[in-house]
Amino acid sequence: MSKVVDALNCKCPNCKKGKIFMNGGNILLLNIPKMNDRCPECNYKFERETGFFFGAMFVSYALASAQMIGSLVMFWYFIDLSPLRVFAIICMTAFLLSTINFKLSRSIWIYLFY
Numbered sequence: 001m002s003k004v005v006d007a008l009n010c011k012c013p014n015c016k017k018g019k020i021f022m023n024g025g026n027i028l029l030l031n032i033p034k035m036n037d038r039c040p041e042c043n044y045k046f047e048r049e050t051g052f053f054f055g056a057m058f059v060s061y062a063l064a065s066a067q068m069i070g071s072l073v074m075f076w077y078f079i080d081l082s083p084l085r086v087f088a089i090i091c092m093t094a095f096l097l098s099t100i101n102f103k104l105s106r107s108i109w110i111y112l113f114y
Contacts, residue, residue, distance in 0.1 A: 003111060010107045013114035014044035020107055025099040033103050046110055053106055060105035064094055067101075 003013075012018035018041035025033035038045050047053065071093045076086045 007107050007111040008104065010103055012039040012042060012044055012046075013111050015039060015042035017041045018044070020046060020110065021103055025102070033099060035106065048113065052113075053109060056105040056109035059108050060101045063101045063105060064097070067093055067097055 002016075006013070006016050010020045012020060018036075018039035020035060020039075022034040022036055023031075025031045036046065068090050071090045072086060075081045075089050076083070081089070
Protein backbone atom coordinates (compact mmCIF):
# COMPACT_ATOMS: atom_id res chain seq x y z
CA MET A 1 0.00 0.00 0.00
CA SER A 2 2.91 2.36 0.64
CA LYS A 3 4.00 2.09 -3.02
CA VAL A 4 0.57 3.31 -4.12
CA VAL A 5 0.78 6.27 -1.73
CA ASP A 6 4.33 7.08 -2.88
CA ALA A 7 3.26 6.88 -6.55
CA LEU A 8 0.31 9.21 -5.89
CA ASN A 9 2.62 11.64 -4.05
CA CYS A 10 5.12 11.49 -6.96
CA LYS A 11 8.04 10.36 -4.80
CA CYS A 12 11.16 8.62 -6.07
CA PRO A 13 10.62 4.84 -6.32
CA ASN A 14 14.17 4.17 -5.14
CA CYS A 15 14.55 6.24 -1.98
CA LYS A 16 10.92 7.35 -1.39
CA LYS A 17 12.21 10.81 -0.33
CA GLY A 18 13.04 12.74 -3.48
CA LYS A 19 10.41 14.30 -5.69
CA ILE A 20 9.91 13.29 -9.32
CA PHE A 21 8.75 16.79 -10.33
CA MET A 22 10.47 20.14 -9.71
CA ASN A 23 7.21 22.08 -9.73
CA GLY A 24 3.52 21.30 -9.93
CA GLY A 25 2.71 23.32 -13.02
CA ASN A 26 -0.35 25.52 -13.44
CA ILE A 27 -3.06 24.74 -15.95
CA LEU A 28 -4.47 28.27 -15.80
CA LEU A 29 -1.10 29.70 -16.87
CA LEU A 30 -0.62 26.85 -19.38
CA ASN A 31 2.50 25.56 -17.58
CA ILE A 32 3.08 21.82 -17.53
CA PRO A 33 4.95 20.33 -14.55
CA LYS A 34 8.73 20.17 -14.93
CA MET A 35 10.26 16.80 -14.20
CA ASN A 36 13.64 16.14 -12.62
CA ASP A 37 16.02 14.07 -14.75
CA ARG A 38 17.35 12.38 -11.63
CA CYS A 39 16.23 12.11 -8.04
CA PRO A 40 17.66 15.00 -5.99
CA GLU A 41 18.20 12.64 -3.03
CA CYS A 42 19.61 9.38 -4.45
CA ASN A 43 20.47 10.29 -8.08
CA TYR A 44 18.09 7.64 -9.51
CA LYS A 45 17.50 8.25 -13.24
CA PHE A 46 13.76 8.46 -13.95
CA GLU A 47 13.83 8.14 -17.76
CA ARG A 48 15.16 4.64 -18.38
CA GLU A 49 15.58 5.08 -22.16
CA THR A 50 14.59 7.44 -24.94
CA GLY A 51 10.82 7.41 -25.36
CA PHE A 52 10.27 5.76 -21.97
CA PHE A 53 7.31 7.97 -21.13
CA PHE A 54 5.45 7.17 -24.36
CA GLY A 55 3.57 4.50 -22.42
CA ALA A 56 2.53 7.05 -19.80
CA MET A 57 0.16 8.45 -22.41
CA PHE A 58 -1.92 5.30 -22.12
CA VAL A 59 -2.04 5.65 -18.34
CA SER A 60 -3.09 9.28 -18.77
CA TYR A 61 -5.79 8.21 -21.22
CA ALA A 62 -7.13 5.69 -18.70
CA LEU A 63 -7.16 8.28 -15.90
CA ALA A 64 -8.91 10.88 -18.06
CA SER A 65 -11.46 8.33 -19.29
CA ALA A 66 -12.28 7.27 -15.74
CA GLN A 67 -12.72 10.90 -14.68
CA MET A 68 -14.95 11.67 -17.67
CA ILE A 69 -17.10 8.59 -17.20
CA GLY A 70 -17.41 9.37 -13.49
CA SER A 71 -18.51 12.91 -14.30
CA LEU A 72 -21.00 11.64 -16.87
CA VAL A 73 -22.58 9.19 -14.45
CA MET A 74 -22.69 11.67 -11.59
CA PHE A 75 -24.08 14.66 -13.43
CA TRP A 76 -26.35 12.94 -15.97
CA TYR A 77 -27.81 10.01 -14.05
CA PHE A 78 -27.75 11.19 -10.44
CA ILE A 79 -28.16 14.97 -10.75
CA ASP A 80 -30.11 14.80 -14.06
CA LEU A 81 -28.55 17.75 -15.88
CA SER A 82 -29.05 18.38 -19.58
CA PRO A 83 -26.63 16.72 -22.04
CA LEU A 84 -25.12 20.06 -23.05
CA ARG A 85 -24.34 20.99 -19.44
CA VAL A 86 -22.91 17.54 -18.78
CA PHE A 87 -20.69 17.88 -21.86
CA ALA A 88 -19.45 21.30 -20.63
CA ILE A 89 -18.73 19.86 -17.17
CA ILE A 90 -16.83 16.92 -18.67
CA CYS A 91 -14.72 19.27 -20.84
CA MET A 92 -13.91 21.49 -17.86
CA THR A 93 -13.05 18.46 -15.72
CA ALA A 94 -10.67 17.13 -18.38
CA PHE A 95 -9.03 20.56 -18.76
CA LEU A 96 -8.64 21.29 -15.05
CA LEU A 97 -7.30 17.84 -14.17
CA SER A 98 -4.86 17.62 -17.09
CA THR A 99 -1.76 18.63 -15.08
CA ILE A 100 -2.68 16.19 -12.32
CA ASN A 101 -3.14 13.45 -14.92
CA PHE A 102 0.24 14.32 -16.46
CA LYS A 103 2.01 13.98 -13.12
CA LEU A 104 0.16 10.87 -11.98
CA SER A 105 0.56 9.05 -15.28
CA ARG A 106 4.32 9.55 -15.33
CA SER A 107 4.64 8.61 -11.67
CA ILE A 108 2.56 5.45 -12.13
CA TRP A 109 4.57 4.54 -15.25
CA ILE A 110 7.85 4.90 -13.34
CA TYR A 111 6.55 2.72 -10.52
CA LEU A 112 5.35 0.04 -12.98
CA PHE A 113 8.90 -0.44 -14.25
CA TYR A 114 10.89 0.11 -11.06
